[in-house]
């Protein structure tokens with residue numbers, strides 16, 4: 001099947017950064033809907049795009065015009081970081097084998113809402129002098145009721161202490177806020193980096209410490225923490241308690257991790273990245289479960305955290321499942337790439353979202 005694709009997967013990250021999203025000629029009108037609230041801010045809808053697809057202000061503003069109201073600027077760092085070699089984004093079969101291995105495919109389902117994929121970019125970033133100006137441009141182009149969320153991450157060297165990593169997070173968070181971010185999202189999870197910034201969320205104490213340092217520095221600006229999958233409920237509880245009163249919410253789940261290979265057994269992203277983040281339809285059910293578990297814990301323990309749900313949302317039913325599970329907002333990572341009019345469509349059928 002031919003999919004509409006606004007990101008050219010055969011081209012480099014830099015080319016996609018430079019040319020912006022490639023939308024088709026047709027654009028669906030965006031219906032007006034009643035105002036809602038997320039993180040204490042008035043918003044047109046509680047549906048948005050997670051960190052990833054929106055590489056810069058061109059991408060942010062293109063999707064904002066199409067009715068997405070919570071727009072996350074792809075993760076930025078305190079220094080330039082190139083992207084990994086191609087391929088960076090591949091489609092996978094929906095069902096993994098018994099060992100949890102995913103197979104790359106070009107044979108896509110007829111319905112784009114059923115697509116699953118895998119990414120391996122390595123969290124590239126423009127230099128701060130570039131992204132700080134560009135974040136300001138993005139903010140300047142958004143309408144009232146649309147939120148700019150800027151995702152940031154530290155870039156620790158091998159001999160860095162936790163304090164040094166926290167200071168690097170703080171630097172990026174302050175720059176993001178000063179450039180116009182309505183919300184800062186600190187990325188404590190990324191499956192495709194081998195260094196420690198990819199798994200901070202698994203350490204409750206360090207997560208709490210970094211969140212407290214960011215909170216001290218950014219004052220009242222809302223703070224989200226991007227979080228990966230928790231297999232263990234006890235550890236998830238400890239993590240949420242560590243963030244309580246420091247962050248305003250958690251964004252989860254940031255992909256599930258699996259082996260991603262060709263049918264002949266060779267790894268698609270190279271030997272260094274046999275395991276990668278898996279996205280889309282195949283992760284939706286487990287992510288709804290995680291969101292429900294998290295929202296239930298927050299309610300049970302009276303924690304002051306909101307939940308931005310992520311993982312395989314591509315239909316009104318998916319979004320409704322997340323709200324029913326206790327989410328305060330629903331973010332989409334990959335679906336808006338091939339369904340750029342999805343927000344406008346949802347506003348037509350579900351103005352309550």
Ligand SMILES: Cc1cc2nc3c(=O)[nH]c(=O)nc-3n(C[C@H](O)[C@H](O)[C@H](O)COP(=O)(O)O)c2cc1C
Pocket residue numbers: 050051052053074075089119121123151187189190226253254255278279280281283310311312313331332333334335
């Ligand atoms: C092209 C692409 C790049 C991504 N880059 C980032 C990133 O820089 N930071 C981040 O926190 N998540 C990143 N993600 C993960 C998404 O934010 C999201 O967690 C993931 O796609 C799962 O959502 P989905 O199933 O709706 O796609 C990326 C996803 C995609 C599709």
